[in-house]
Amino acid sequence: MLLPLLLLPHPAAAQAPAPSPFLSPPSLPSTLPGGLPVTSLPQASQHDILQRILDAGAGRPVPSPAPSPPLAPSVAPPLPGLPPSMPEEPLSPAEAFFTARGAAATCQPAPCSPAPLRQFGYDSLRGLPAGQPAGIGFGALPEDYLLGRDDEVVLAFRGRARQTLSLRVGRDGMLLVPDLAPVPAAGRTLRELRADLEARAQRELGGSEVFVSIGQVRQIAVFVGGEVARPGLQPLTSMASVLDALVAAGGVRRTGSLRAIRVEGPGGRRSIDLYPVIAGDGTAPDLRLREGERILVPPLGGVVAIGGEVTRPGIYELPAGAGQAPLAALLRLAGEPLRPAGNRFLLHGTDAEGRRSLREIGPRDALHRGDALRVEPGSDVMAQDLRLAGHVVAPVLRSAGGRARTLRGLLSDPRLVRADPYARLGVVWRTDPRTRTRQFLPFDLGRALQGQADLPLAEGDEVILLGLADVLFLASPGVQQALRGDAPELGASPVAAQPLPAAAGMPGAPPGAAAPPPGQPATDCPALTQLTVAAQASRQRFAHARAAGFPDYGRQACPQIFLDYPTLLPFLLDQSVLLTGEVRQPGLYPILNDTGLDAVLAAAGGATDTADLSGIR
Known part of the structure; x- marks a missing residue:
């Protein structure tokens, strides 16, 4: 293999005869077959190679080669059958124009840096490196193959x-x-x-x-000029198409048109639009090449940008010679909006004085040269949804139709409910469709699970189930302090709740309740703040809960349900009854108005063995 040599004077060649012109190296290309660059040799290695050639030609002994400095690492060749990797091209003038106007592809998932929109179709025609064969066909020739000389x-x-x-x-x-x-x-x-x-x-x-x-097909040469990477005569086979010729020329530059390519020859002139070929939309043009034809790629025509929630955001060229195109046709090029309906089309255009303008257009409008369209949702809201939350295995999102249209249908599988639920009360958090205000609707969970009670559900309802630990929190010192209005100051370090001995007959800490991290302010429970405001506004409200007289056994962590629904705590206290004395778990228990005493006692663990049920007050 011949290496490119740089012929320079060498000190040791002062007495040597002048080299013959026949020893001058031929002019070699700067790249090897396949597009790899030829690695240049260091200066000292080139002098050494030249001296060894001159010594061998004069019959002098050839000295041992001197160690040469290590070569710079070269790029590894591509794997067989795979094209070499192409570097990312800089932004073209059209791409930079729309990037400056804020046109960018949708970034999912957010937050992230949205990428600038790129021109559509040019990556499909990125040419092979110089020297790579193009237009080689595979399989049987078609019956309409046109024969020529040398076939x-x-x-x-x-x-x-x-x-x-x-x-x-x-x-x-x-x-x-x-x-x-x-x-x-x-x-x-x-x-x-x-x-x-x-x-x-x-x-x-x-x-x-x-x-x-x-057998073998003939070779032809086609001139490709205009906005291509390597204009000039391109050697092809007779089976090559216009696409093969463009690829052989290095591909179309982003300043060239893909919709008005001219093919001229003895048979006349025709214009080719490559968008139906690349996008797969419309009737494909005749891409066959004939001997004597030439291909000219004119400059880029008018373009528009389409971004947002479409399948294929990008910059699209308008049809040849057109200054506008229907929005529906351009949306088809972009792969249609991701949403089948309910889209909003925001147009960033230019008015007669060159100022940017923003307006909303409809599907029947047209886009003009230089317009940037962004497809956004008209109303990105959830419809016909139901949510089951609280003391459940996992929060469940259901459709308001079908079996989940009633409470009994939503809770048809009792395995959705975690162990130890509070059976005497659950709530539905409902939004009024007209005023958008929310309210709690109570129901008896035990009767609903047994199929004895039901409640129709509406769109947007959240069904909240309570656990036993959530109800025992109603008798906690934090709730008592909030009812008295002496809640701890912000930043006070809470004390972990410690359960009292069972002989004391007082409620212990809720099962599984963990103390807040050290240094967490006690007022990080927003439900206690809501309760303090409500208790101070009305001194008669929650009177039964204030008179409970539960001991202060240490502050407890705020249950998750009161973090998610802060206004639920005052509502539960309004619905609760106070159980003290000879019951296993004294406390405040929310119930419905028609709940029997036996059901309330069962929720509190029942009466103690020393209780006198005839003296209940």
Whole structure:
């Protein structure tokens, strides 16, 4: 393999005869086949190689080669069958124009840095490195393949004449077949040549039949000019198409048009729009090439940008010679909006004085040159949804239709509810569709699970189930302090709740309740703040809860349900009854108005063995 040599004077060659001009290295390309750059040798290595060539030519002994400095690491060759990686191209003028106007692709998931919109279709035509073959076809040739000079035709005769011939179409366009008159081939299709040879074999070689196929196809050269990476004559095969010629020329530059490519030749001129080929929308043009034709890529025409919630955001070129295009046609190029309906089209345009303008357009409007369209949702809200939350295995989002249209249908699978629920009360947090205010609607969870009670549900309802630990929190010191209005100051370090001995007959800490992290302010429970405000506004409200007289056994962590629904705590206290004395778990228990005493006692763990049920007050 020849290496590029830099011929420079060498000190040791002062007495050597002048080198012959025949030793001058040929001019080699700067890249190897495949597009890899030729690694340049260090200066000292080039001098050493030149001196060794001169010494060998003069018959002098060749010294041992001196160690050369290590070469710079080269780029690893691509894997067989894979194209070399292409670096990301800088923004074109059109891309920079729309980027400056704030047109960017939708960034999911947020937050992230939205990428600028790129011109559509150009990556599909990124050319191969110089020297790579283009236009090589695979598979059988079509019957309408047009033959020309230097095409190789394979003839297989069977019958009386048994032989196989490989013949080339001559410069006069004729095919010379032994025992037959010259057959015209150039300018005819493969189908026409096959029919002619079969007729001649039957007529002149009785009892013989001929099979015709194509061996090697001819080579042609097509001039590709205009806005391409490497304009000039491109060597192709006769099977090459306009796409092959553009790829061989390095691809179309982003300043060139994909919708008005001109193909000129002896057969006339035609214009090619590549968008139907790249986007797969519309009728594909005729991409066949013929000898003597040339391809010219004109400058880029008018463009528009489409971003937001579409399948394929990008910058799209308007049809050749058009200053506008219907919005529906351009949305098809962008792959249509991601939402089937309810989209909003925001247009960033330019008024007559060159100022930016923003307006909303409809699907029947048109986009003009330089417009930037953003597709956004008209109303990004949830409809027909229900949520089951609180003391459940996992929060569940259901549709308001079907079985979940009632409370019994939503709770048809009791395994959704965690162990130890509070059975005497659950709530539905409902939004009024007209005023958008929310209110709590209580229900008996135990009766609903047994199928004895039901409640119709509406869109947006949140069904909240309580756990036993949530109800025991109503008798906690934090709730008592909030009712008295002496809640701890912000930043006070809470004390972990410690359960009292069972003999004391007082409620312990809720099962599984953990103390807040050290240093967390006690007022981090927003439900206690809501309760303090409500208790101070009305001294008669929560009177039964203030008179409970529960001991202060340490502040407890705020249950998650009161973090999610702060206004739920005052509502539960309004619905609660006070149980003290000879019950296993004294406290405040929220109930419905028609709840029996036996059900309330069962929720509190029942009466103690020393209780006198005849003296209940």
